[in-house]
Amino acid sequence: AQSVAQPEDQVNVAEGNPLTVKCTYSVSGNPYLFWYVQYPNRGLQFLLKYITGDNLVKGSYGFEAEFNKSQTSFHLKKPSALVSDSALYFCAVRDNTGANNLFFGTGTRLTVIP
Amino acid sequence: DTEVTQTPKHLVMGMTNKKSLKCEQHMGHRAMYWYKQKAKKPPELMFVYSYEKLSINESVPSRFSPECPNSSLLNLHLHALQPEDSALYLCASSLKGAGGRGDEQFFGPGTRLTVL
Numbered sequence: 121a122q123s124v125a126q127p128e129d130q131v132n133v134a135e136g137n138p139l140t141v142k143c144t145y146s147v148s149g150n151p152y153l154f155w156y157v158q159y160p161n162r163g164l165q166f167l168l169k170y171i172t173g174d175n176l177v178k179g180s181y182g183f184e185a186e187f188n189k190s191q192t193s194f195h196l197k198k199p200s201a202l203v204s205d206s207a208l209y210f211c212a213v214r215d216n217t218g219a220n221n222l223f224f225g226t227g228t229r230l231t232v233i234p
Numbered sequence: 235d236t237e238v239t240q241t242p243k244h245l246v247m248g249m250t251n252k253k254s255l256k257c258e259q260h261m262g263h264r265a266m267y268w269y270k271q272k273a274k275k276p277p278e279l280m281f282v283y284s285y286e287k288l289s290i291n292e293s294v295p296s297r298f299s300p301e302c303p304n305s306s307l308l309n310l311h312l313h314a315l316q317p318e319d320s321a322l323y324l325c326a327s328s329l330k331g332a333g334g335r336g337d338e339q340f341f342g343p344g345t346r347l348t349v350l
Contacts, residue, residue, distance in 0.1 A: 152336050163238070163324050163341035164277065171336040210276055214335050221290065222339065224276035 122147045124213045126225035133201045134233050141196040141228045143211030153194040154212040154222070155185055164210065170194060201232045238342035240325050246348045249315060255345045257308040257325030264331045266308040267339065268300060269324040277324055283308060284331035315349045322346055
């Protein structure tokens with residue numbers, strides 16, 4: 121069975137500081153991992169994905185994520201947070217076997233404080 | 235054209251009404267999705283179309299009826315909805331059909347549905 125956990129409902133960080141939004145996953149086969157961001161009353165925007173290859177993935181708006189197979193984690197990071205990064209962030213996973221559904225985590229609300 | 239469009243942006247309907255939500259993409263994507271999202275919750279998958287054929291129906295009540303007239307268009311027909319169906323309805327598309335597991339999904343802005 122596939123599942124995703126985002127252990128923090130809320131993350132607060134000061135503007136200019138590094139940010140981390142945590143995600144752990146569970147899949148039967150090899151994982152395909154995604155991060156999406158959602159601004160109020162909007163659809164989800166794709167940030168980045170891990171399929172294979174380099175464990176460090178770089179994405180849109182200066183975000184990056186590190187795939188860690190031993191810890192089954194895919195944490196989202198940014199070196200210097202902006203107030204405009206404040207939004208709801210979803211981690212999602214799909215594996216290479218079984219149902220082709222994309223499983224979303226429960227989301228983490230990021231607030232960047234000026 | 236790299237976006238998914240959805241109409242209407244907002245919809246208010248009574249429990250006896252019939253209405254439709256529309257989704258369109260011109261990126262040549264062959265998989266299209268309907269999701270339902272409640273406030274502060276993740277999207278819940280409702281339906282998946284792959285190459286214009288329904289491939290996944292997540293046990294959605296029959297008062298929701300999807301339709302895929304062509305590869306660019308996806309509709310969701312609504313009839314006899316309940317107040318608890320009020321939510322943001324999101325459409326998404328991805329490049330390949332069911333086999334495209336590594337493909338990211340592109341989401342539309344959603345339709346905010348209120349059922350009175």
